[in-house]
Amino acid sequence: MAVDIQSEEARLIRQLIPLxxxxxxxxxxxxxxxxxxxxxxxTVLFRRGQRDGDLYYLLEGSVNLRTETxxxxxxxxxxxxARFALAHQVPRKVDAVANSRIQFLRLNADMIKMANEITYDENESAMMVDDLGDSDDWMTTLLKSPIFRSLPPANLQKLLMSLQEVSCAPGEVVIRQGEPGDFYYIIKKGQALISRKPSPNAxxxxxxxxxxxxxxxxxxxISGEPRSTSITALTEMTLLRLGKEQFINLIKLxxxxxxxxDGLHEQMSKGAEVIDVRGPDEYRISHLPKSTNVPFFSLRMYLKTLHRHHPIVVVCKDGKTSEMAAFILQQNKFNALILKNGIAGLSQDQLLAEPASFAIDDGTETGNLLMPVNESSISVPAEPRGERSEEGPNDDLRQLVQQLKAKCRALEAEKITLELKCSALARxxxxxxNEQDRMGEK
Known part of the structure; x- marks a missing residue:
């Protein structure tokens, strides 16, 4: 008998991971x-050595996981x-034996995969996690982070075992610009400031x-480069952190x-959008036909102009910056693909050399540099493809207005960047x- 989605049983099932x-x-x-x-x-649910692909979830009672002895x-x-599938490694490492009368759920892994692939409306109110109870449940906090949605159940369980909870006082520096990366952080509770020095003495x-x-x-x-920004606690903070090795193995890979x-050409033939996250100067020298230049610094401001209904192929010099960009896109529920080895892996006859449209020149790739995402700071290089209806005078006017707004927003973003540069140069x-004055005094 199917589960009534309004029942208490459904509420319990809804708390299972990754459901x-x-x-x-x-x-x-x-x-x-x-x-x-x-x-x-x-009752024995499964034995050691079995290679079945079923996932067993315990709803009532208790189960012993045991070896021969x-x-x-x-x-x-x-x-x-119990929110995870019981000893889900294949082949099975242990026997699972009912310790009392139990109720359990047996799922084929393909069922979860198919459920994950169902398309859904972006405006759906319960996008990620519905009613999971206490808002202080740190596991629920973790699951509300979009990047974890597509991870295999085994990875999620290892993540929870590897996460460390740490506290920070107001004013404490969590990560410092220029230092090597060691942890990935999730803010369980609190607020923090992102800051950056354009030069060491600024x-x-x-x-x-x-x-x-x-x-x-x-x-x-992801990149292996030093921290590009500093993060400082503004309030009392509770953080969940994951070590570098665990992050790479459980999340990045x-x-x-x-x-x-070949995959690039196939995706482009299906309507995929190609964005090049290098700086404008590099882009002008050579780039892929039909690609759009979105310097990594500007990517977060550009997100609202991208479509979630088709893949986005990310391109850079050698693939490293593309990995960071793709991770940001994945966090924001885009299907991002990385061109392996980047432009360096292509021949010159596959590239063009011409100015980029509405390029936003930040002058450098800044890694974890965030900017507020709001309507006034979004950079729109051009009207998104595939959104126009039947052409007519009103459509042409609407397109012209959208393009003018896009130019204004791009210029506003460029203004912000230039102001930062001017401030750094002034310092x-x-x-x-001051150094000249000191030399003169001597």
Missing amino acids: STLPSQAFNSLCAQLQPEHAEQG FTIETIAAGSDS KDIKLSKLVDLDTFGEDAL PTLKYIDV QLEKVK
């Missing part, structure tokens, strides 16, 4: 296929451990603010997707003048 990350439409569709089962004490762990329904420039559920620190872990040149000039 808790499914959009409502996908979860409701899955419930129609679910049939909870019962088993008496002593002793019980390793007893899982009780309702516990944090004053900090305040860039943006982070709040509950925001994440940071991934750029340095299963999240980022790569394609070669450097003052430093030189």
Whole structure:
């Protein structure tokens, strides 16, 4: 019998991982296929060495996970451990034996995969996690981060075992610009300031603010470059942090997707958008036909102009900056693909050399540099493709207005960048003048 989505049973199932990350439409569709089962004490759910692809979730009672000689762990329904599939490694490492009369759910892994692939409306109110109870549940906090939605259940469980909870006092520097990356952070509670020094002796420039559920620190872990910004606690903060090695193995590797040149042509033939995240000067020298120049610095301001209904191929010099850009896109629910080896892997006859349209020149790739995303700061290089209806005078006028607005926003973003540069140059000039004055006094 299918599960009634309004029942208490459905509420319990909704808290299971990764079912808790499914959009409502996908979860409701899955419930129609679910049939909870019962088993008496002593029943063996599976044995060591089995290679079946089923996932077992405990809803009532308790289960012993044991080897031939002793019980390793007893899982009780309702516990944090019970939110994950029981000993889901294949082949099975242990026997799972009912410790009491139990109710359980048996899912084929393909069912979850199919549910994850269901398309959904971006405006759906319950996009990621529906009612999961107490807002202080740190596991729920984790699942509200979009990047975790597509991770395999095994990765999620290892993540929870690897995460460390740390506290920060107001004014404490969590990460410092120029230092090597060591952790990936999730803000469980609190606020932090992002700042950056344009030069070693310059004053900090305040860039943006982070709040509950925001994440940071991934750029340095992905690229291997030093931290490009500093993060300072504005309030008492509670953070969840994940070490570099765990981040790469559990998040980066299963999240980022790569394609070669043949894959690029195939995706472009299907309408994929190609964005080049190098600086404008590099882009002018050579770039892919039909690509749009969006310097990495400007990517977060550009997000609202991109379509979620087709893939986005990210291109850079050698693929490293593309990895950071693709991670940002994945966090914001885009299907991002990385051109492996970047422009360096292409021949010159595959490239063009001409100015980029509405390029935003930040002068440098800044890694984890965030800017506020709002209507007044969005850079729109051109009208998105495939959105126009039947052509006519009103459509032409509407397109012209959109293009003019795009130019204004691009210029506004460029103005912000230039103001930052001018501020840095002014400080450097003052430093030189002071040094000259000291030399004159001698």
